[in-house]
Amino acid sequence: MKYLSLFGGTIQNLENGLAYASVKQKTIAQNIANVDTPNYKSKDVSFAQMFSDAKQSSMAAYRTDTKHFGFKMREYSPGVFSYTNMRYRQNGNGVDMDKEQANLATNQIYYNALIDRVSGKLNSLQTVIKGG
Amino acid sequence: MSIFHSMNTTASALTSQRLRMDVISSNMANVDTTRGRLVNGEWEPYRRKSVTLKPLEGQFSSFLNVAVGHSSKGQVGNGVKVSRITEDRETPFKLVFDPSHPDADESGYVEMPNVDPLREMVDLISATRSYEANVTVFNANKAMLTKALEIGK
Numbered sequence: 001m002k003y004l005s006l007f008g009g010t011i012q013n014l015e016n017g018l019a020y021a022s023v024k025q026k027t028i029a030q031n032i033a034n035v036d037t038p039n040y041k042s043k044d045v046s047f048a049q050m051f052s053d054a055k056q057s058s059m060a061a062y063r064t065d066t067k068h069f070g071f072k073m074r075e076y077s078p079g080v081f082s083y084t085n086m087r088y089r090q091n092g093n094g095v096d097m098d099k100e101q102a103n104l105a106t107n108q109i110y111y112n113a114l115i116d117r118v119s120g121k122l123n124s125l126q127t128v129i130k131g132g
Numbered sequence: 133m134s135i136f137h138s139m140n141t142t143a144s145a146l147t148s149q150r151l152r153m154d155v156i157s158s159n160m161a162n163v164d165t166t167r168g169r170l171v172n173g174e175w176e177p178y179r180r181k182s183v184t185l186k187p188l189e190g191q192f193s194s195f196l197n198v199a200v201g202h203s204s205k206g207q208v209g210n211g212v213k214v215s216r217i218t219e220d221r222e223t224p225f226k227l228v229f230d231p232s233h234p235d236a237d238e239s240g241y242v243e244m245p246n247v248d249p250l251r252e253m254v255d256l257i258s259a260t261r262s263y264e265a266n267v268t269v270f271n272a273n274k275a276m277l278t279k280a281l282e283i284g285k
Binding site for chain 1: 137138139141142144145148149152184185186187207208209210211212258259262265266268269272273275276279280282283284285
């Protein structure tokens, strides 16, 4: 989508980064929630796979007329996979709590950094609009 | 996949761990209960209960995705749920010699519950730690959502 070239580029990229960070947050929450579930295998998000999946992961509306609005449903989170062979504990569970906690901290900092950049970008735009 | 998806995931885990804690409390409280259940006119001691967890993944949207041909992988899942509470029928009852006990048999032995306080303590710590870990995730998520509200300020 191109509203104005004003918002293109940087903000778009930051938005993609935020989308990744929020899916990552969901997988971490899911892994830690299932830390005591037998045979649960931990999940992760692949940044590269996310972009290739994103193209085919949505269900688009069937349009019979060119005047119809097209819309897409995205109930699906791209790029998520399980470590199916990982066996970390006796009950078949594959969640490494230390790793998950470290990922949680990293992801939070990453997310905050992206938010900071979006805000910075919007602030500089505002400065330009107001003329200093 | 709403904004609060990960909070709901964490909440399901908090509920499950709390239930686990309740079951452990019940086991510990009944460590000396000789009249747990009446079977064929005879009292049977309390049996140790344990909670079985399973991942909560079968939601409508995931079935729909499989139905339209997308693979079922790539789903984050919706947390955890308690699938069942089972009674321990493997571990035998402890036999204690106490002829004055009203539930003693002819030779003076009383059947005591198959609850092992040591094992319950280990489970208790495990449940507490898991609960704490989930609280950490919840707070992290809350901080992220609050931070997202700062965009454009």
